[in-house]
Amino acid sequence: MLIDALTLPDDAEFDADLAIIGSGPAGMSIALAFANTPRQVCLLEAGGLAPDGPTQALYDGENVGIEYSLVGSRLRYFGGSSGHWGGFCRPLDAIDFEQRDWVPHSGWPFARTELEPYFPAASEILEIAPARFEDGEYWREMTGEDLLDWRAGLLHERFFQYSPPTRFGARYRGDLEAAANVRVLLNANVTNIAAAEDGQAVKHLLARTLSGKTLQVRARQYVLAAGGLENPRILLFSNDVVSPGLGNQNDLVGRFFMEHPHQGGFAEIVIGDLRRFPQIYYDRLRIDGRDGKAALVPTPDYLRRGRLLNASFTVGVAGRYAAGVASGAASDKADSHVRMLGAAGRFLGADGSPMSGDDERPPGAWLGVGCASEQAPNPDSRVTLTSDKDVLGLPKLRLDWRLSEQDRRSFVTHVHSLGRELGAMGLGRALMNIADDGRWPERVDGGNHHMGTTRMHDDPKRGVVDGNCRVHGIDNLYVAGSSVFPTCGSSNPTINIVALALRLADHLQGRLA
Numbered sequence: 049m050l051i052d053a054l055t056l057p058d059d060a061e062f063d064a065d066l067a068i069i070g071s072g073p074a075g076m077s078i079a080l081a082f083a084n085t086p087r088q089v090c091l092l093e094a095g096g097l098a099p100d101g102p103t104q105a106l107y108d109g110e111n112v113g114i115e116y117s118l119v120g121s122r123l124r125y126f127g128g129s130s131g132h133w134g135g136f137c138r139p140l141d142a143i144d145f146e147q148r149d150w151v152p153h154s155g156w157p158f159a160r161t162e163l164e165p166y167f168p169a170a171s172e173i174l175e176i177a178p179a180r181f182e183d184g185e186y187w188r189e190m191t192g193e194d195l196l197d198w199r200a201g202l203l204h205e206r207f208f209q210y211s212p213p214t215r216f217g218a219r220y221r222g223d224l225e226a227a228a229n230v231r232v233l234l235n236a237n238v239t240n241i242a243a244a245e246d247g248q249a250v251k252h253l254l255a256r257t258l259s260g261k262t263l264q265v266r267a268r269q270y271v272l273a274a275g276g277l278e279n280p281r282i283l284l285f286s287n288d289v290v291s292p293g294l295g296n297q298n299d300l301v302g303r304f305f306m307e308h309p310h311q312g313g314f315a316e317i318v319i320g321d322l323r324r325f326p327q328i329y330y331d332r333l334r335i336d337g338r339d340g341k342a343a344l345v346p347t348p349d350y351l352r353r354g355r356l357l358n359a360s361f362t363v364g365v366a367g368r369y370a371a372g373v374a375s376g377a378a379s380d381k382a383d384s385h386v387r388m389l390g391a392a393g394r395f396l397g398a399d400g401s402p403m404s405g406d407d408e409r410p411p412g413a414w415l416g417v418g419c420a421s422e423q424a425p426n427p428d429s430r431v432t433l434t435s436d437k438d439v440l441g442l443p444k445l446r447l448d449w450r451l452s453e454q455d456r457r458s459f460v461t462h463v464h465s466l467g468r469e470l471g472a473m474g475l476g477r478a479l480m481n482i483a484d485d486g487r488w489p490e491r492v493d494g495g496n497h498h499m500g501t502t503r504m505h506d507d508p509k510r511g512v513v514d515g516n517c518r519v520h521g522i523d524n525l526y527v528a529g530s531s532v533f534p535t536c537g538s539s540n541p542t543i544n545i546v547a548l549a550l551r552l553a554d555h556l557q558g559r560l561a
Contacts, residue, residue, distance in 0.1 A: 049225060049228075049230070049231055049232070050097075050221070050224070050225055050232045050234060051231055051232065051233050051234065052096070052234045052235055053233050053234060053235045053236040053255070053257050053261060053263060054234075054235050054257050054259055054261065056261060056263060057261075058261045058262060059262055059263070059264070060261075060263040060264075061263065061264045061265075061266070062090050062231065062233070062263070062264070062265045062266070063088070063265075063266050063267070064088040064089055064090035064231070064265065064266070064267045064268075065087040065088045065089065065267060065268050065269065065560050066078075066082060066087055066088070066089045066090070066267055066268070066269050066270075066271070066556060066560065067089075067090045067091075067092065067253055067265050067266075067267035067269075067270045067271070068089065068090070068091045068092065068270075068271045068273055068528075069092050069238050069253070069270070069271065069272050069273060069274050069282070070092070070093070070094075070128060070272070070273035070274040070275065070278075070528075070529075071091055071093040071126050071127060071128055071216070071217070071232065072127065072128025072129055072130055072216065072273065072274075072275060072529070073128065073130050073133075073173075073216055073529075073542055073545050073546050073549070074273040074528035074529040074545050074546070074548075074549045075091060075128070075271065075273030075274075075528060075529075075549075076091070076127070076128075076216045076220055076224075077170075077173055077545075077546045077549040077550060077553070078271060078273070078528060078549050078550075078552060078553045078556070079091045079224060079230055079232075080173070080220060080223060080224070081549075081550060081553035081554075081557075082229070082230070082553065082556075082557075083223060083224065083227035083229070083230055084227050084228070084229065085229060085557075086229070087229060087557075087560050088229050088231075089227075089229060089230045089231070090230075090231050090233065090265050090267065091224070091230065091231070091232045091233065092233045092236045092238060092253065092255055092265065093125070093126050093128075093232060093233065093234050093235075093236065094106070094124050094235070094236065094237045094238070094274075095123075095124040095125030095126060095234070095235065096125055096126065096234050096235050097125065097126050097217065097221075097234065098125060099123060099124070099125050099131070100125075102258055102439070103124050103125065103235075103258065104119060104123070104124050105119065105438075105439075106124060106237065106438050106439070106440070107119045107122055107124060107277075107278075108438070108444060109434065109444040109445040109446060109447065110434050110436070110444065110445070110446040110447070111446075111447050111449075112446060112447070112448045113429070113447060113448040113449040113450050114449045114450065114451065114492055115491075116307075116447060116449055116494060118277070118445070118447060121277075121494070121496045121498070122275055122277065122278075122496070122498075125217065126217040126221070126232070126234060127215055127216040127217025127218065127220075128216065128217075128275065129275065129496065130213070130214060130215055130216040130217070130542075131215055131217065132496070133211070133213045133214075133215075133542060134213060134540075135210045135211035135212060135213030135214075136208050136210065136211075136540040136542070137171070137174055137176055137179070137181075137208060137209045137210065137211055137540065137542065137543040138181055138206060138207070138208050138209070138343060138360075138539045138540060138543065139160070139163070139164075139167060139181055139539060139543060139544060139547070140160065140537040140539045140544050141160075141206070141345065141348070141358060141537055141538075141539065142159065142160045142348070143348045143351060143352075143358070144156075144160070144358060144422075144535055144536075144537035144539075145158070145159050145160045145535075146159075148352075150355035150356075151357065151424050151425070151535065152424065152425065153304065153424075153425035153427070153503075153510075153534070153535075154424075154425065154534065154535050155505075155534060155535075156504065156534050156535070157504060157505065157506050157514070157515030158515055162551070163544070163547045163548065163551065166546075166547035166548075166550040166551050167179060167181075167543065167547050169547075169550055170543050170546040170547040170550060171209075171543070173214070173546055174211040174213075174214050174542065174543060174546060175211055175212055175214050175219075176209040176210070176211050176338055179209055180207060180209065180340070181206060181207050181208075181209065182206055182207065183207075184205065184207075187207060187328055187335075187340065187342070190335045190336070191326065191327065191328050191333060191335070193326040193327065193328065194326065195326060195328075195342075196325075196326065196329070196473060196475075197473065198347075198469055198473070199469070199472040199473055200465075200468050200469045200472040201347060201349070201350065202346060202347065202350045202465040202468060202469050203344045203345065203346055203347065203350075203361075203465060203466065203469050204344075204345060204347050205329070205342040205343065205344060205345070206342070206343050206345045206360075207328075207340050207341065207342055207343065208340065208341050208342075208343050208362075208540075209338055209339065209340050210332060210338070210339040210340070210341070211542075233255070233263070233265075235257050235258070236255040236256075236257065236263060237255055237256055237257070237258070237440055238253055238254070238255050238274075238282060239254050239255060239256050239440060239441075239442060240253070240254040240285075240286050240288065241253055241270070241272070241282065241283070241286040241294055241525065242254060242286070242288070242289075243286070243288075243289040243290060243294060243522070244289070245289065247289050247290045247294075247521070247522070248521060248522060248523055249522060249523045249524050249525075250267075250270045250522065250524055250525050251266070252264050252265060252266040252267075253265040253266075253267075253270065256440055258439065258440075267524075268524065268560060269524045269526070269556055269559060269560060270524055270525050270526065271526045271527070271528050271552070271556070272525065272526070272527045272528070273527070273528040273529050273549070274529075275498055275529060275531070276305070276497075276498025276499055276500070276501050276529060276530050276531040277431060277445060277447070277498050277501070278445075279501060279502050279527055279529060279531040280301045280302035280431045280445075280501040280502055280531065281302075281431065281433065281443075281445045283295050283296060283301050283502065283512075283519075284296065284301055284302060284431075284432070284433050284443075285433060285442055285443050294519060294522060294525065295502065295512045295513070295519040295520060295521070295522065295525075296512075297508070297520075297521060298508060298509050300503065300510075300511065300512050301501070301502060301512055302430045302431035302432055302501050303427045303428075303429075303430045303500075303501070303503075304425045304426065304427055304429065304430070304500035304501060304503050304534075305429045305430050305431055305447065305448075305449055305498070305499075305500055305501050306423045306425065306426075306429065306497075306499040306500040306533070306535075306536040307423060307449060307494035307495065307497055307498070307499070307536075308420040308421065308422070308423065308494060308495040308497050308536065308538060308540075309420070309421050309423060309451060309455065309459065309488075309492050309493070309494065310418065310419070310420055310492075310493045310494060310495050311418075311419050311421075311459065311482075311489065311492070311493075312416075312417075312418055312419075313481060314417070314419070314463055314480070314481050314482040315417050315463055315466070315467065315478050315479065315480050315481055315482070316414065316478065316479040316481065317363070317414070317415040317417060317466075317467070317470065317476050317477070317478045317479075318369075318412060318413070318414055318415070318476055318477055319412060319413045319414075319415060319470075319475055319476040320412055320474075320475065320476060321412065321475075322365070322368070322412065322413040324475060325413075325475060325476075326342075328340065328341060328342045329341075329342045329344075329363060330363050330364050330365050330415065331364070331365075341362065343360045343361065343362055344360070344361040344362070344363070344466065344469075345358070345359070345360055345361075345538070346358060346359060346462060346465065350465070354461060356458045356461055356462070357421065357422040357423070357424055357454065357455065357458035357459075357538075358421070358422040358458075358537050358538040359419055359420070359421040359422060359458065359459065359462040359538050360419065360420050360421075360538040360539065361417060361418070361419050361462070361466055362417075362418050362419075363415045363416065363417050363418075364415065364416050365413050365414070365415060365416075366413075366414045366415060366416040367413065367414040368412070368413050368414075369412035369413065369414070384479075415476070417466070419459065419462070419463070420495055420538050420540075421455065421458065421459045421462070421538055422455075422458070422535070422536055422537055422538045423451060423452075423455050423536060424452060424454050424455055424535075425500060425503070425534065425535055426450055426452055428448070428450055429448065429449055429450040429451075430448055430501070431445050431446070431447055431448075431501050432445070432446045432448070433445060433446065434446045449494075451488055451492065453486065456486075456487075456488055460482060460484050463478075463480060463482060464480065466478060467480065495540065497530065497536070497540065497541050498530060498531065499530040499531065499533045499536045499541060500530075500531065500533055500534070500535075500536065501531045502519075502527045502531040502532055503531075503532060503533070503534045504517065504532045504533070504534050505534060508520035508521065511534070512527070512532075513526070513527050513532050516552070516555050517532055517548070517552050517555075526552060526556070528545075528548070528549045528552055529545055529549075530544070530545050532548070
């Protein structure tokens with residue numbers, strides 16, 4: 049059932065077996081796993097069923113690092129930030145879970161094999177099942193085109209599958225309304241996770257509406273699933289018993305903030321004969337009622353040899369060229385692309401020269417390229433609290449997003465690797481537009497992927513939560529979402545968030561038995 053906290057009497061109280069803070073993909077996936085079971089669930093959502101300005105403004109804060117949108121990068125209403133999710137789904141790579149000696153603070157408490165049993169159910173929730181993320185034979189058979197032979201051994205393909213995208217609030221509202229054991233409290237902003245006197249357990253949650261009403265929720269187990277920025281903020285301001293903040297006894301809450309730096313315009317690629325370049329690499333293809341597209345990803349061996357961070361490239365056709373003339377290219381660089389084709393034609397199967405009579409030249413193309421790259425864990429890239437308060441009287445957050453030379457160097461190396469691979473196959477040539485000058489471009493965008501701020505490690509001196517996502521030192525408090533990621537890889541986080549949430553739900557089922 050859905051209950052609007054604005055309609056409740058002041059000081060309302062609720063009891064449950066499980067209380068979940070946040071109704072985004074992590075929190076709602078856990079609630080769905082418990083729906084129609086004997087366990088009583090209370091799901092608290094800070095917003096209502098639709099966005100509204102005053103509630104969204106509670107995300108406001110201070111930005112002291114790389115320029116970043118705090119209010120615009122998250123959504124505070126039922127379904128959370130799935131409301132502006134792009135639908136990209138791909139699991140983290142196996143190497144992302146490894147302790148890599150060239151990546152400080154790397155290593156998950158478990159291998160990717162621990163999450164693999166949960167990806168099918170996560171794919172059902174995200175409406176992309178059955179998933180075929182690494183099954184090249186499947187995509188070859190379904191498209192009727194052979195995949196590329198990556199001769200230089202630097203890259204290989206993995207596959208994105210695209211959720212519709214699933215808007216969790218709209219898609220699963222009915223399921224939660226129909227579940228007799230689930231109560232969803234809307235417009236309930238958590239203002240304190242109240243700890244017992246010894247700080248080793250949570251007693252209850254305090255919440256407040258923007259109209260000033262207060263409420264209390266008591267449960268046996270608690271899950272904080274409010275996102276990679278709000279999770280640390282809530283732990284830090286819940287400090288009436290543990291003065292540094294819950295889980296912050298080793299000054300780790302809020303540290304290691306990671307994003308996926310997104311860059312565009314860093315290279316221009318021309319393909320000599322687009323007919324030799326399978327469509328799955330440059331178009332979303334609708335197959336079996338689902339969209340898929342290849343991502344170009346460094347091989348694990350290359351990452352190890354080069355001591356590099358991970359990355360994901362996607363490409364799309366920005367212009368086509370035939371008979372030495374640009375067609376449909378929205379760029380003043382079209383002439384230079386045609387000249388590139390002409391100069392490299394004998395290597396690429398296209399000479400860019402004019403057609404004569406009925407002769408046909410292969411259709412060349414200009415490809416636009418996008419890249420999401422891995423950020424190395426950095427304890428100085430972090431979330432803290434300011435002295436400014438929001439309208440609920442809670443400290444606002446301060447974000448200091450920092451990127452390192454290791455992040456930049458890996459990105460530049462991978463851009464060159466993409467050009468090397470296309471050249472080795474005789475497919476294309478790349479013109480690099482990124483200077484290897486030791487500096488990031490003036491503008492760096494993120495993917496609205498907030499990771500690492502309550503990182504997972506079995507050693508409490510190296511992580512906020514353990515391998516089961518339980519906050520170190522607190523018996524009944526867990527954290528869900530990408531804030532627990534120790535490293536971020538280059539895959540979009542959502543399907544990994546959902547798989548990890550389902551794993552946590554299984555663990556909680558055992559604890560509540």
